Amino acid sequence: MPHPLAPQLPETHDANALVDGIWPACTERIDGTVHVGGAALTDIATEHGTPFLLVDETVVRDRARRIRTAFEAAFGAVDVYYAGKALLTADVARWMRDEGLRLDVCTGGELAVALRAGIDPAAIGFHGNNKSLDEIEVGVRAGVGTFVIDSPAEAERIAAAAERAGRVQRVRLRISVGVHASTHEFLATSHEDQKFGIPVADAPAIVNRIRELPSLDLVGLHTHIGSQIFDADGFAESARRMLALHASLGGTEAMPELNLGGGFGIAYTAADSPEPIETIAAGLADAVRAAADEFGIEVPRIAIEPGRWIVGPAGITVYTVGTVKPVVLDAGTRTYVSVDGGMGDNARPALYGAQYAARIVSRASDADAALVRVAGRHCESGDIVVDAEWLPADVRPGDLLAVAATGAYCHSLASNYNLAPRPPVLAVATGAGGAPSVRTLVRRETIEDLLARDAGLDAGLDASAPQRTDDNGAASA
CATH class of the missing domain: 2.40.37.10 (Lyase, Ornithine Decarboxylase; Chain A, domain 1)
Incomplete structure (x- = not known):
């Protein structure tokens, strides 16, 4: 019988066993x-x-290659952006580049690591719901390939930075499609009441505004329904809703790309059973083609953003x-x-x-x-x-x-x-x-x-002895 203090654990157990699919392959x-x-x-x-x-490193590279190959087999040409937020170091960024992946960043710090690691800025996507003016400026001037717009204000800010830099900036618009992913509430990123993206109903007006700005090139839409998702069902429903919106905004002729995000789950314990990534890719491709036929448009070029699945x-x-x-x-x-x-x-x-x-x-x-x-x-x-x-x-x-x-x-x-x-x-x-x-x-x-970051110590306080204070809180000898 299960232990009353841990009913989620399997009843049979080998305390020395290394379960396949949880531990690194080697x-x-x-x-x-x-x-x-x-x-x-x-x-x-x-x-x-x-x-x-x-x-x-071998496992990371193998998994990066495997997910790229799975989605290429399902869709043909795809853009695979590694989600740097999962784990980003200079070496990890270079591994992704070597395996034919692009890189997704969401802060100035992640962008700096990518650029210092020698990643081609054109292969970088810049995410985030509240990019600072400095981050936008630095990214535009560095030549970041694509910015993901998360709010109407951000469209104006990126357009202004691109105009100052004398370039036309590629952008995608992030959409909150209302698909409730089967995951923890903190990992679900496309339900209605949360900070990411634009509601579907608001998208047409914002798209029209983006198209009015000559320094922006709207190449497609973007969505991300959450993380640690084990099958293709949520992704398929999200894709159908995105393609319906895509078609209503001019279809693939007007926007050649569609980024369906990431969130592919992994096994953390023996109780987890995610579908193979090849199965998810094939199921998502079937759903995209069916939706494109339904709405009378060409299948756009698909992009995805795996992170956890590769390095976890x-x-x-x-x-x-x-x-x-x-x-x-x-x-x-x-x-x-x-x-x-x-x-x-x-x-x-x-x-x-x-x-x-x-x-x-x-x-x-x-x-x-x-x-x-x-x-x-x-x-x-x-x-x-x-x-x-x-x-x-x-x-x-x-x-x-x-x-x-x-x-x-x-x-x-x-x-x-x-x-x-x-x-x-x-x-x-x-x-x-x-x-x-x-x-x-x-x-x-x-x-x-x-200690090097503590300004009090840097100012010459004696770190070896406690500091006394007077009644006003000032330091005294």
């Missing part, structure tokens, strides 16, 4: 120790310390166990296993109850399985890394514990809560002679990095 136990991409996690921990986020399954986070604390409850015993990271490096469980799988990776164990909750080190009761998991009952301080499928939205959402330095991002790949090679993509933050 993950295996060798003499009890888990290896990723041929590299022993114990060796990486010895060299780099914990916690660390490790991504398998390629990453794991490795921690060191610090304390183990059994808590006896009326419904049974739950063991709290605390690690040296937490919501500072993975905010998703605290934000919207995201579920993960974990394993001890420094050894195998013959001990019975015990129900555990993996907790972080931050001063919040909600600082839970894995809500419920089966681990060997002899889990102990010093064990290395890895959490799977952390490649997306962990590093990019990381914080310095409790003034904890953020962990590094490492990559494993096949090196010379076929041996695994581990390198740093983003270095580990240090305490000195954090």
Whole structure:
């Protein structure tokens, strides 16, 4: 029977098993120790310390190529934009470029990384519901290929920046189509009451205004219904509504492109069963062709924006166990296993109850399985890394514990809560002679990095002793 404290977990369990589809494709136990991409996690921990986020470069590249190939097979020519918000470093941007993908950014910081990494600005799409005037100016002058307009005011701002730069800026208009994606409320981005996009009813007037602005070239529409979606049904309904609007605004002759967004889901635990991306691509292509026939237009050039699907399954986070604390409850015993990271490096469980799988990776164990909750080190009761998991009952301080499928939205959402330095991002790949090679993509933050930003310390305050204040709050000796 399911454990009363974790009815969502499977009744049968192997506390050492690495479930296919959750862990990176090249993950295996060798003499009890888990290896990723041929590299022993114990060796990486010895060299780099914990916690660390490790991504398998081969898996990232393979998945980027696979999703591009799937949509090309379904549609013919497509534009695949990697959603940089999932995980963006200079190396990740270059991997995407090498695999034939474009890049989607939504802040000046993401744009700066892309440009410094050598990404062709013409291959960049710029998103965001509140782009600053400076971000628009920098993007236009850099030659960003396409801006996604999210509001009427933004159309005017981008047009003005393009006019000052003496260029005609390609744009798409983001539409909120009213499709309620089957996902967490915080991940659904196309229902009526939320900050993104233009309601369908308002689109014609805004399109007319964009077409009046000579420095803008409206090449198509854009939508995105949410994230972590497991099948094609929501995408298909969204596509039909978008094509109906597309047809009413002049069809493919007037707007040759249609961006259907991303949001393709992955498996985080054994309970997740997303459809293969090839199945989703084929189903979406059938829906697009049927809708185009229904509305009497040519199929536009399709663009998509995957992020999580590419990098999520390629990453794991490795921690060191610090304390183990059994808590006896009326419904049974739950063991709290605390690690040296937490919501500072993975905010998703605290934000919207995201579920993960974990394993001890420094050894195998013959001990019975015990129900555990993996907790972080931050001063919040909600600082839970894995809500419920089966681990060997002899889990102990010093064990290395890895959490799977952390490649997306962990590093990019990381914080310095409790003034904890953020962990590094490492990559494993096949090196010379076929041996695994581990390198740093983003270095580990240090305490000195954090102190360097504190203007009070920079002004010469003595950080070694507390400061006293007088009754007016002024510092005194």
